[in-house]
Amino acid sequence: MTKYVIVGSGIIGLYTAYNLLLRGVSPREITIVAEHLPGDESINYTSPYAGGNFSCITDDDPKTLFYDKHTYTNLSRLQKELGGAPCGLDRYISTEYWDTKPSKEKIESLASYLQEYEIIDQMNLPMGVAYGIKFRSWNFNCPKFLLNFQKYLQEKGIRFIKRKLTHITQAYLTSSTKTVFNCTGIGAHKLGGVNDTNVYPTRGQVVVIKAPHIVENVMRWGEDYATYIIKRPYSKDQLILGGYMQKDNWTADTYKHETEDILKRTTELFPKILADNPYGNDLKDLEILRVVSGLRPSRYGGVRIEKSLVEHNKYLVHNYGASGYGYQAGLGMGYEAVRLALARDNNL
Numbered sequence: 001m002t003k004y005v006i007v008g009s010g011i012i013g014l015y016t017a018y019n020l021l022l023r024g025v026s027p028r029e030i031t032i033v034a035e036h037l038p039g040d041e042s043i044n045y046t047s048p049y050a051g052g053n054f055s056c057i058t059d060d061d062p063k064t065l066f067y068d069k070h071t072y073t074n075l076s077r078l079q080k081e082l083g084g085a086p087c088g089l090d091r092y093i094s095t096e097y098w099d100t101k102p103s104k105e106k107i108e109s110l111a112s113y114l115q116e117y118e119i120i121d122q123m124n125l126p127m128g129v130a131y132g133i134k135f136r137s138w139n140f141n142c143p144k145f146l147l148n149f150q151k152y153l154q155e156k157g158i159r160f161i162k163r164k165l166t167h168i169t170q171a172y173l174t175s176s177t178k179t180v181f182n183c184t185g186i187g188a189h190k191l192g193g194v195n196d197t198n199v200y201p202t203r204g205q206v207v208v209i210k211a212p213h214i215v216e217n218v219m220r221w222g223e224d225y226a227t228y229i230i231k232r233p234y235s236k237d238q239l240i241l242g243g244y245m246q247k248d249n250w251t252a253d254t255y256k257h258e259t260e261d262i263l264k265r266t267t268e269l270f271p272k273i274l275a276d277n278p279y280g281n282d283l284k285d286l287e288i289l290r291v292v293s294g295l296r297p298s299r300y301g302g303v304r305i306e307k308s309l310v311e312h313n314k315y316l317v318h319n320y321g322a323s324g325y326g327y328q329a330g331l332g333m334g335y336e337a338v339r340l341a342l343a344r345d346n347n348l
Contacts, residue, residue: 049294067332
């Protein structure tokens, strides 16, 4: 009997299913329906392309701060249930720089829960950087993690159906389906019955290199750019270099000039990439494994987590719009969406 249907099998959809299990919902009552499943690749399926780490890129509104903190502090349980770090979720030290100092609220929130948290002394900051921290982060091997997460949910008894829906009402699979979670990310823009024109892509391009000598993250956030180095765990020494944040750009194409710019910015930010490279100390010595672009599912107005009555005793719960922070905030987003879904009073 399918009582709960989740539309979308990206990280937000899987986190939502996991939260249902944590709240005691029987896995036999949960079905995930999606056009793309873990293992698939499509420019319209963002989750496999993510850099996949816990960073400090998110906003400083109270809800987002909660989503981040909830995710960070609860990932250890999920990691354990998926078999430990080899599931594609491991921990590395991350150094993060800002050209403009974050708000007091953001800094206080991060300091309250990040492990091995350290403020970097001003004299040790790169030129042009106003503030910096170090902490123990979470890193995802996104394709591997999605596959292992799906396997875990299936073994619990959750059913996956590969199907493209053209209207959200098609997700009410049977008369017993009482609640549908819309976790369609970028797909919410065109899905019938949702058609959220506030949804737009923020395109990114990354360069994946082989770098056995790098086992940490380094990130720099500017007003109109982002430069980041992310270690991909259990990937045979892959390192993700990025990137771009191009608003309302739908292209899946990758560009040589962007690759060159990414390599220049990342090696200047973190010279160790070249200095300690066992294959040589020049850009041409970097072993490039892959160059890809992805579309972050952004939304004007931010994340949408809402519950509405569709008809008598049938509900729709929206949970999308995480942009580039689905992995690091999505467990908290799923917690809130499930809380709304299971609340008896629709006003809660």
